[in-house]
Amino acid sequence: MKKILIAFFSCSTLIAAAQNKTTEKLVPYVKPIIGTQRMGHVFPGATVPFGMVQLSPETDTPSYELNGHYNPDVYKYCAGYQYDDKTIVGFSHTHFSGTGHSDLGDFLVMPTVGKVMLNPGTADKPGSGYRSAFSHANEVSEANYYKVKLDASGIIAEMTTTTRVGFHQYTFPKSDSAHIVLDLMAGIYNYPDKNVWTYLRMVNDSTVVGYRLTNGWARTRALYFAMTFNKPFIQMGYKNFSKREVYGGFWGKFNHVKNFPEIAARQLKVWFDFKTQENEKIKIKMAISPVSIDGALLNLQTEVPGWDFEKVKNDGQAQWETELHKIVIEGSKDDKENFYTSMYHAMINPTVYMDVDGKYKGLDQNIHQADGFTNYTTFSLWDTHRALHPLFNIIEPKRNADMVQSMLAHFDQSPEHMLPVWSNSANENWCMSGYHSVAVLADAVVKGNTTSFDANKALDAAVTTANHRTYESVGDYIDMGYIPDEKDGNSVSSTLEYAYDDWTIAQMAKKLNRMDVYDTFIKRSQNWKNVFDPQSGFMHPKEADGTWRKTKFDPFTTIGMGFIEGNAWNYTLYVPHDPAGLIKAMGGNKRFVTYIDSLFSYDLPDKYFAETEDITKDGIIGNYVHGNEPSHHDAYLYDWTDKPWKTQDKIRMILKKMYKNTPDGLGGNDDTGQMSAWYIFSSLGFYPVAPGSDQYAIGSPSVYHATINLESGKTFTINVKNQSDKNVYVQKILLNGKPLSGYFLSHADIMNGGELTYVMGSKHK
Numbered sequence: 001m002k003k004i005l006i007a008f009f010s011c012s013t014l015i016a017a018a019q020n021k022t023t024e025k026l027v028p029y030v031k032p033i034i035g036t037q038r039m040g041h042v043f044p045g046a047t048v049p050f051g052m053v054q055l056s057p058e059t060d061t062p063s064y065e066l067n068g069h070y071n072p073d074v075y076k077y078c079a080g081y082q083y084d085d086k087t088i089v090g091f092s093h094t095h096f097s098g099t100g101h102s103d104l105g106d107f108l109v110m111p112t113v114g115k116v117m118l119n120p121g122t123a124d125k126p127g128s129g130y131r132s133a134f135s136h137a138n139e140v141s142e143a144n145y146y147k148v149k150l151d152a153s154g155i156i157a158e159m160t161t162t163t164r165v166g167f168h169q170y171t172f173p174k175s176d177s178a179h180i181v182l183d184l185m186a187g188i189y190n191y192p193d194k195n196v197w198t199y200l201r202m203v204n205d206s207t208v209v210g211y212r213l214t215n216g217w218a219r220t221r222a223l224y225f226a227m228t229f230n231k232p233f234i235q236m237g238y239k240n241f242s243k244r245e246v247y248g249g250f251w252g253k254f255n256h257v258k259n260f261p262e263i264a265a266r267q268l269k270v271w272f273d274f275k276t277q278e279n280e281k282i283k284i285k286m287a288i289s290p291v292s293i294d295g296a297l298l299n300l301q302t303e304v305p306g307w308d309f310e311k312v313k314n315d316g317q318a319q320w321e322t323e324l325h326k327i328v329i330e331g332s333k334d335d336k337e338n339f340y341t342s343m344y345h346a347m348i349n350p351t352v353y354m355d356v357d358g359k360y361k362g363l364d365q366n367i368h369q370a371d372g373f374t375n376y377t378t379f380s381l382w383d384t385h386r387a388l389h390p391l392f393n394i395i396e397p398k399r400n401a402d403m404v405q406s407m408l409a410h411f412d413q414s415p416e417h418m419l420p421v422w423s424n425s426a427n428e429n430w431c432m433s434g435y436h437s438v439a440v441l442a443d444a445v446v447k448g449n450t451t452s453f454d455a456n457k458a459l460d461a462a463v464t465t466a467n468h469r470t471y472e473s474v475g476d477y478i479d480m481g482y483i484p485d486e487k488d489g490n491s492v493s494s495t496l497e498y499a500y501d502d503w504t505i506a507q508m509a510k511k512l513n514r515m516d517v518y519d520t521f522i523k524r525s526q527n528w529k530n531v532f533d534p535q536s537g538f539m540h541p542k543e544a545d546g547t548w549r550k551t552k553f554d555p556f557t558t559i560g561m562g563f564i565e566g567n568a569w570n571y572t573l574y575v576p577h578d579p580a581g582l583i584k585a586m587g588g589n590k591r592f593v594t595y596i597d598s599l600f601s602y603d604l605p606d607k608y609f610a611e612t613e614d615i616t617k618d619g620i621i622g623n624y625v626h627g628n629e630p631s632h633h634d635a636y637l638y639d640w641t642d643k644p645w646k647t648q649d650k651i652r653m654i655l656k657k658m659y660k661n662t663p664d665g666l667g668g669n670d671d672t673g674q675m676s677a678w679y680i681f682s683s684l685g686f687y688p689v690a691p692g693s694d695q696y697a698i699g700s701p702s703v704y705h706a707t708i709n710l711e712s713g714k715t716f717t718i719n720v721k722n723q724s725d726k727n728v729y730v731q732k733i734l735l736n737g738k739p740l741s742g743y744f745l746s747h748a749d750i751m752n753g754g755e756l757t758y759v760m761g762s763k764h765k
Helices: 002-023 293-303 309-324 333-346 388-395 397-413 437-446 455-466 474-480 491-511 515-531 579-585 589-601 606-611 634-640 645-658 674-684 747-751
Strands: 056-058 090-092 108-113 139-142 145-150 155-161 165-172 175-183 195-204 207-214 221-229 235-240 262-265 268-276 280-289 327-330 359-361 367-369 422-424 695-698 705-709 715-721 729-735 744-746 754-761
Touching: 056 145, 108 155, 108 165, 108 280, 145 309, 155 309, 165 175, 165 293, 165 309, 175 280, 195 268, 207 293, 221 293, 235 262, 262 268, 268 280, 280 293, 309 333, 327 333, 327 674, 333 674, 388 397, 388 437, 388 674, 388 705, 388 747, 397 437, 397 455, 437 455, 437 491, 455 491, 455 515, 474 491, 474 515, 491 515, 515 579, 579 589, 579 634, 589 634, 589 645, 634 645, 634 695, 645 674, 645 729, 674 705, 695 747, 715 747, 744 747
Parallel strands: 715 754
Antiparallel strands: 056 090, 090 108, 108 175, 139 145, 145 155, 155 165, 165 280, 175 268, 195 207, 195 262, 207 221, 221 280, 235 268, 327 705, 359 367, 695 744, 705 715, 729 754
């Protein structure tokens, strides 16, 4: 009986422990402030998963030009916020997360007291405008919640969101001159003439609506808004900062400065006056829409019909709990903060881009109806095809299928009939090289994730995109098998990227039994060999006459060497689809291992940093540039050699060096979640070296235990025995109790559910 009781209590304890693990709140481990210092380029404000609104503070909004020249601070402020800054300019509703390019920052709101000021002031003299000093000691940054005290006024600013609505709550002191400033001019990447037009109309004494047209990185972007207050404003006023004041219609008959019915100009700032009691809360809801003012009003009424700030905050955090629980890990507090902040950053982009009724603006600038799918935008595909979309194919398959459908809609609406390259807000930004949307489509098709799109249509779109002869030297690539050095500044890297993309098309065609397409593109995928110089041992620029570049070639240098965001040392390893072929071309296993070793051990010369924006040397280990995505698979290539233990050693080293739970804890731009997706995969112990394949290369897990909760209801469990900082080497791997042969895992192994066990040790095998 005693044994039975002991067993009963032991069982009860285990059940209770399991329940506690299941119900543990994960939002507290999310620290959006991670990566806001230096070059992480993420924002600390509020957003829900994949939300259309990202409501966050701006610590500066530098002009594109400084004294007639490009202002390097524009790059520094891609997300509008830098942790080292001491002042806040205001709170705007749209942000990129972790990009190396700037735009957005729409509809900046700032609460003030005293004299109305409509210029932002300067960081060294914040009192010269509506800017305010602040302290991190009075700042709270959580998933879907941001709070800060504005020292200039004593106002407590809080904000939260739904998918399409930003909810502000400002606690004012007692004042007869309280104001809300709405700056319709402010924006990130704020070069001259970015604002094409702004419009605002008063609906009643507590609601205004309007829109903003901008010509920024996205050249023809329109965003509509509906803004409402929880109490009537006493009056409102505006200033037109356009060089020319043009009034028409009723302006000669009515007072157009205060309590105006509507106003339109290129450069507008508006303010709203209130009288407040001590600790009175002025609440603001601002909904946005890519379609219309009516769409913004519908979004507002549907998503936030009431004024309960805490409910909106809690509902949004509940959404985050659902998403974060798709992977439940065990580890230290630091491990969990790094992991769940990475999960958070991975689930900000791509962003929903449609109203609650399914209407959205297409690339053709017409209004479309999303039928049976959610339309998304913010596709940084040069970055995210590598790990972010493969991650979604595991934990967000339905959402990723909708993203593919969004890309196919883009293709249909494109006058060039091209899949997206880097698209945002019904615009194609044509940023970076390759046509990597095809890799995202192929990865989904090969892994059977085609719930909301036609796989054969996806293949047709990929083939059409890859055969666009006038796009970025594709014609030369098709005709010659490489891009001549004198024709394109990115000749080598683009050749390599096209070859990989072509391989993914071949894999999709093979899956769909379209063997004519497969034969064409599998042959094209070997074009990487045409830019590999066996004499130098590097990928090398080649002239149109078939000879290697005659001028000096420096494998350390980026600028002018035929590569983008990398050098010959990095890009020589960029053959993710054919590591075995690359090893053979480079002289065999021993030379290949030595080459990867040297990548991590050789220090880049100082002249490299003079050529790049990343002058802080963030994200660099030797000559390995983790902050630039073409290197993300490099450490895993040892798995194709006789020294897979070197992958394990390097992965654990990169995890420690490149990711920390501190403001400077990202070793480079997060690039809309790619850096974070690399961390998630690598922490779990495997990585998609070549998306478009159903295989993952094994690394070295840093978690103690993990459960992936799949959409099917199945679970894939990862157990790590003998886990420690010293035990980085895999001694044995068991899949469902049986030894795993080799260092590769299949997608089906994960999606079928089951258990993967790593046995770790301090010495390599």
